[in-house]
Amino acid sequence: MIANIAIKDIMTKGIVTARPTDSVLTISRMLKAAGIGAVVITEGHDIKGILTEGDIIRKVVSLDKKPGDLQAKDIMTSPVRSIDDDFDIEEASRIMRDLRVERLPVARNEKLVGIITQNDLTRIEPALHVILREERELRAMKGEEYDRLFSGICENCNSAVVDDLKITEDKRLLCSECRGETS
Template sequence: MERFKKGVRHRKNFLSLQQYILMEKISIRDIMSENPVMINKKASVLDAAKEMKSEMVGSIIVVEDGVPIGILTESDILRKIVAEEKDASKVAVEEVMSSPAITVSPDAGIEEAVKIMGKHKIRRLPVVENGKLVGMVTERDLMQVSPLLMDIIEEWAEINRQRLEYKKEKKYMVGKCEECGMLSQRLINVNGRLLCESCAEVVG
């Protein structure tokens, strides 16, 4: 069976055609958690921490009029409240949340979520439809589809890093052609898009 090369740092790992097709067909709606835990931006960090403990989650989505504007994680609380010796009951969630909220559509494919997580180096994505919060998808949700997706998330993070380097150094890139969708070791920047040599010749 034909296999697609996955590697930037993991060049010896491969994603099978069957798994690739599966990833293309499954949408975020199919794997997201509905009714995600959320809290108003004006609530105290203490209230948020209690809610997170009650729901046994490591993060909580911060909303304003039902629209996600940020996310509060255990790490945020440790770094910005505990380490700073602040009173969690007197600090509003909006003061320490991570923002803006990076979201994804429920109709988006898994590949898009993987790209977003890799680009922003995050593990959770609020799912928004028509401006309203409808769910949450996490790195764990993606890995339940295929453990190999963890490597893909890391790969997209590396590709994004290389994109920035490419602007400084004229060199070939490894990744997915933005025209034909095939993975290539020789991508070329053509008008801000990374294309394989074949597509670059046609577009150019």
């Protein structure tokens, strides 16, 4: 039954992204501001890598390196395996286990559309479609910097990577158009 659920039904759609040349300090602040554990590193539509809190602890802080002196590309995991959004969650689970990773970027036609985590998968056991909708809402971002602009993908319109995302009061990551602002 679990195998029938597609990645696209449970993935997180709003994604914060950063560039390979962004400093680790900038990215750390981004993670804190958005209340998330990882950013996908992109260049245009291309997924270049993934950078997690764990990378920052293991490759920067614990080695007493300065986050301001390092760029994302110096410590990100790259290349990064992505998974197609119509794959089922059993497949995602197997890939994460084989690669020993906790997150996988999700792609459609090689374009980034979401991210799936180990938590997303364990949380839905036993899987019930009815529960999924509520779970999606529970997984909303924890960030509280409502005025800050993020780059990434809007969770509503799923447009290409844009620079005008904000966290809304109800903890969604939306572009200016989806927030109803005229720009």
